Amino acid sequence: MDTVVSSSGEASRQNSALPMRPDRRIVAIDVLRGLALFGVLSVNLIMEFRVSIFQQFLSTTTVESRLDHVVDAIVSMGLEMKAFALFSLLFGVGMAIQFEHLAANKKRLSLLVRRLLILLGFGILHMCFIWNGDILTEYALVGLVALPFFFVSNRVLVGVCVVALLFYAAMPSWIPDGFLGPNEAELEQYVRLATSVYSGGTWAEVVRFNMAEITRFFPLHVLVAPRTFGLFLLGAFAWRSGLLRDPERHRHLLVGAAVLGVVLGLSMNFLETPGAGSPWRVLAPAVAAVGTLESVVLAIGYGATCIALYTFTRADRVLALFGPVGRMAFSNYLTQSLVFGWIFFGYGLGQFGRLSSSQAMLIGIAVYVGQIFLSHWWLRRFRFGPMEWLWRTLMYGVRQPWRIRNASAAG
Numbered sequence: 001m002d003t004v005v006s007s008s009g010e011a012s013r014q015n016s017a018l019p020m021r022p023d024r025r026i027v028a029i030d031v032l033r034g035l036a037l038f039g040v041l042s043v044n045l046i047m048e049f050r051v052s053i054f055q056q057f058l059s060t061t062t063v064e065s066r067l068d069h070v071v072d073a074i075v076s077m078g079l080e081m082k083a084f085a086l087f088s089l090l091f092g093v094g095m096a097i098q099f100e101h102l103a104a105n106k107k108r109l110s111l112l113v114r115r116l117l118i119l120l121g122f123g124i125l126h127m128c129f130i131w132n133g134d135i136l137t138e139y140a141l142v143g144l145v146a147l148p149f150f151f152v153s154n155r156v157l158v159g160v161c162v163v164a165l166l167f168y169a170a171m172p173s174w175i176p177d178g179f180l181g182p183n184e185a186e187l188e189q190y191v192r193l194a195t196s197v198y199s200g201g202t203w204a205e206v207v208r209f210n211m212a213e214i215t216r217f218f219p220l221h222v223l224v225a226p227r228t229f230g231l232f233l234l235g236a237f238a239w240r241s242g243l244l245r246d247p248e249r250h251r252h253l254l255v256g257a258a259v260l261g262v263v264l265g266l267s268m269n270f271l272e273t274p275g276a277g278s279p280w281r282v283l284a285p286a287v288a289a290v291g292t293l294e295s296v297v298l299a300i301g302y303g304a305t306c307i308a309l310y311t312f313t314r315a316d317r318v319l320a321l322f323g324p325v326g327r328m329a330f331s332n333y334l335t336q337s338l339v340f341g342w343i344f345f346g347y348g349l350g351q352f353g354r355l356s357s358s359q360a361m362l363i364g365i366a367v368y369v370g371q372i373f374l375s376h377w378w379l380r381r382f383r384f385g386p387m388e389w390l391w392r393t394l395m396y397g398v399r400q401p402w403r404i405r406n407a408s409a410a411g
Contacts, residue, residue: 028310029244031319032303033090033326038368039083040135041336045364046075046357048133049340052194054187054216064356071357077269078298084135085299088228091139092146092235093244099150100239109147115395116143122334122391131337132210138221138228146232157237164230169292171223198345199352206345227296247311254308261301268294324375325368328385332371339367380404 047053064072098115102108123136149160197209243250309315325332342348343363344355355363378385382402384392392400 026244027320027323028247028307029090029093030323030326031310032086032306033329034322034324035306035319035326036083036086036090036302037325037329037332038322039079040087040333041364041368042075042361043079043083044133044336045340045360046071047080049131049344049352050355050357050360051353052191052198053133054194055191058184058188058191065358067358068356071361075357077266081295082265082298082302084224085227085231085295086302087135088139088231089235089238089299089303091143092232093239094235095143095146095232096150096236096239099236111395112147113144115391116140116147118391118394119143122387126334126337127214128211129207130334131341132214132217134337136333138225142225142228142232146229146236149233150236154237154240157233157240161230161233161237164226164233165293165296168224168226168230171226172292175223195353199350199354201346203345203347206347231296231299244307247307251308251312254304254311257304258301258308261297261299261304263301265294265298265301268297321372321376324379325372327379328375328388330391331385331387332375334387335371336367 047056095112098112099108102111105111117140119136120140123134123138123140127134127137149157152160194209194213197205201209238244243253247254306319310319344350344352346352375385381404382389383404384400384402389400389402
């Protein structure tokens with residue numbers, strides 16, 4: 001740093017702005033974030049970039065190959081909502097790490113608020129001018145609501161987390177008719193319009209339609225916000241409890257959570273709500289609520305499985321490949337939006353509504369593999385991804401060290 005430290009208080013403030021040394025990073029968290037990012041990529045690609053997100057609410061079906069059905073089933077049963085739940089959990093972990101890192105800084109609260117407001121600014125720009133499926137805006141807003149709870153005890157933290165997740169589970173039974181939008185005929189017409197604009201429009205036309213469509217996304221964000229809030233707090237508790245900091249001490253808990261979370265979560269995919277004529281119809285609200293929490297259970301199972309495999313098995317060598325992708329998750333997430341926008345929208349290749357699920361997934365895998373190589377190359381030369389560096393610099397108001405000057409400094 002080029003600034004002059006004039007007092008111990010100033011030294012503490014400046015030290016908290018320094019990046020964490022590579023040898024102090026918990027690589028398993030980066031690995032998990034990198035894998036979660038692939039899940040987010042897959043869902044975004046198949047369900048939002050390839051076609052209109054509202055197409056899933058139509059009863060009409062399209063002709064697909066057997067491979068397309070397999071891809072759709074994997075994304076729907078294994079990744080949809082689950083990848084975002086895991087990403088939300090990890091965002092809570094990241095907030096808790098930042099909260100702890102700034103413990104000695106008198107401006108901790110203002111810095112953390114500033115961090116989230118900057119993320120909100122990035123999210124709004126991304127949502128309006130690149131792609132309206134953005135999650136950064138929601139994370140920033142929910143993060144501001146969750147931040148005060150990082151000051152409470154673990155008992156209160158867990159209690160609020162449970163209440164938030166139960167509220168999320170109960171929400172579907174309270175949703176009024178028409179909450180998600182127009183009837184099917186109007187929605188089908190809207191999907192055709194979206195396909196026409198996104199596949200053939202100029203950049204200005206796509207952006208204009210993209211911004212107008214944001215209001216249609218609002219109900220979806222309202223439905224998922226309580227879950228995001230609860231998972232932020234759950235991620236904070238996972239960090240505080242030492243589960244991620246010292247997994248060796250929690251081996252049995254991690255393995256148990258991995259097995260139970262994956263088995264129970266996948267089983268909940270097949271849970272059917274009793275129909276009106278069933279003698280069990282009185283249990284329908286409870287069954288629906290349990291099914292809603294399936295994404296949370298499976299996300300916990302995925303996370304525990306990854307941490308356990310990385311920590312306790314030889315799979316760490318393979319899994320470590322995904323660590324740099326996770327360290328640059330912010331940059332990689334925005335890069336995916338730019339690349340897929342160019343591939344699918346009219347100002348680029350205009351493939352919106354024209355590719356099958358399997359074709360789109362092949363493109364997604366190719367993009368993600370490219371990001372693995374690029375992330376490794378980048379982090380051998382720089383301490384942060386470009387967006388991570390800009391985010392930290394704006395947060396602290398101090399230009400962050402960026403380049404790695406020699407191999408030893410890179411850890």
